[in-house]
Amino acid sequence: MSDAEIHVLPTMRLATPQVSRIVTELTEAHAAGVDLGSRVPHIQANSDALLDLHDDLERELAGLWLALEQLGGRGRHVGAVLQQLLVEVRQLADLARRYPQGQDSWSADDAPEL
Numbered sequence: 001m002s003d004a005e006i007h008v009l010p011t012m013r014l015a016t017p018q019v020s021r022i023v024t025e026l027t028e029a030h031a032a033g034v035d036l037g038s039r040v041p042h043i044q045a046n047s048d049a050l051l052d053l054h055d056d057l058e059r060e061l062a063g064l065w066l067a068l069e070q071l072g073g074r075g076r077h078v079g080a081v082l083q084q085l086l087v088e089v090r091q092l093a094d095l096a097r098r099y100p101q102g103q104d105s106w107s108a109d110d111a112p113e114l
Helices: 016-031 040-070 076-097
Strands: none
Touching: 040 076
16 A cells, blocks of 8 residues: 555544544454555654644633633633643644654554543
């Protein structure tokens, strides 16, 4: 499958049944022994989508912090939790970007703890 196109997974605009169908088809193909090719380029390509998500979340959190300040600090715990989520999204994006070429197996132990 070296001539396969690399696509970023559509993370939005897919209904749950569509995602379920795709997962089922891929699971069946894998179980049937179909060579689905390396996922490395796809994982690396999706790091850009994660970085975009990180940037959007960072902008939204900046606005949230301002709103919390105006409310006298209520909800700071939620803001801190969301800030930690921002850090973890960035770590996941960085991990996906550095995902090693030619390595098809990956342990969940390599992922940041969420």
